[in-house]
Amino acid sequence: MMKYILFVFALIFAIGANAQGVMQHTPKGALYQIYTQNTGEKIKDGDIITFQYIQKTDKDSVLYSTYASGHVGQARIQPSQNVADLMEIFPLLAVKDSVLVKVPTDSLFKGHDDKRPSFFPKGSNLNFIIKILKAQSMDAFMAEVKQAEITGANKYIADHKLNLQTTASGLKYVITQPSTKRKALKGDTLLVNYAGRGLDDKVFDSSIEVIAKGAGLQQPGRTYEPLRVVLGTDGIIAGWDEGLLLLNEGSKAIFVIPSNLAYGAQGQGADIKPFSTLVFDIELVKIKPVKHTAAPAAKTAAKKPVYKKKVTANKN
Structure with a gap:
């Protein structure tokens, strides 16, 4: 000072x-x-x-x-x-x-x-x-921002001793409570409890009252209950849309979601800055399935009959 x-x-x-x-x-x-x-x-x-x-x-x-x-x-x-x-x-x-x-x-x-x-x-x-x-330049700036985000996320993961799997898109996750119940599918309605935080461990949102109030969140009039999510309808960030497909009903997980699968360069409000990796504690409370039509069986080419050439004796 x-x-x-x-x-x-x-x-x-x-x-x-x-x-x-x-x-x-x-x-x-x-x-x-x-x-x-x-x-x-x-x-x-x-x-x-x-x-x-x-x-x-x-x-x-x-x-x-x-x-x-x-x-x-x-x-x-x-x-x-x-x-x-x-x-x-x-x-x-x-x-x-x-x-x-x-x-x-x-x-x-x-x-x-x-x-x-x-x-x-x-x-x-x-x-x-x-x-x-x-x-x-914009290219140099973006390279620096992306590297800073990766470095910050890696430090968070190391500090919290998280043993995560990584998908092709870059979503990192670990299932902390497995379940053998049915798995979520696109189109299903899910009831999800969650707590979201930044890499500074500050909670910015939660569907669980004790967590929200413990973090000092001011959300007057909010009803604390599992969030209703319809998978595959663009109503949630891409990291959730992908991650929830990995879970079974009743399971719990931690998602570490890079900014390109969250709120990107825009951020979200005062708590989620641009290019922020987000961490979510997730519980898939219930799946309300829709009727899923079975994928049509692959057509196989019809077998052509094998014809044997008829041999006739030469009478001459």
Whole structure:
């Protein structure tokens, strides 16, 4: 924390020393000053950038800081849509550059002045102090993200001493309570109890009341009961659709589901970040089967009769 405070103090001191009379304008009206101009390649359209930033008012009140939150900013560079998206600024920078950006709040609240907070009076600015940490192509970014996900999942599996099987798609699972009852088939309606968690072991959802409340989940009005699932109807994530087909009624299992079989690059709400491997404790409580038509027997080619050539004696 002290390192963060000293960094902010040093950066604000630099702003005070350098910002007077040297700010430049972007076409959309933001003011900026680059403090450390590095000689590296400038950020390009399509790059994925990783950066630290602080948001402040004109009176130096900090509204948000990635240094304090522990979560860096990331963005894909594209043509600017408005003055606040900073897409006019990023292509002016190289990795390790720092910049002060002042975005006029009159532009932000144009036509919505009733929503202007008191700490942003007319004529004020929303200030950003930004430091670029990394710039990557989409391919390089995706490779890094996938490797980080694999590394995180492998660590979780090792730490929890899970002996898992892996399917061709990448789903990892172990059946913790076998059953000899019938197996689930596509089209069946299943009743499933579950608890879902991230690789940090934080529970984000559960159909079991004691687990949900023990994890501090706020789900007012929810009825805790097994989830009703119809297999093969696109109502569940792909990892569940595949994994439940491996289970018999009454069995329990652990699924470790990579993001490409879960919520992918979009994530889901605040608890499931993009590219998150998810862990589920699963109990297949009951199967309500539908009538499954038997697959038609394979047709076999009709045997051709074997004809023997009739030999007749030559009477001559």
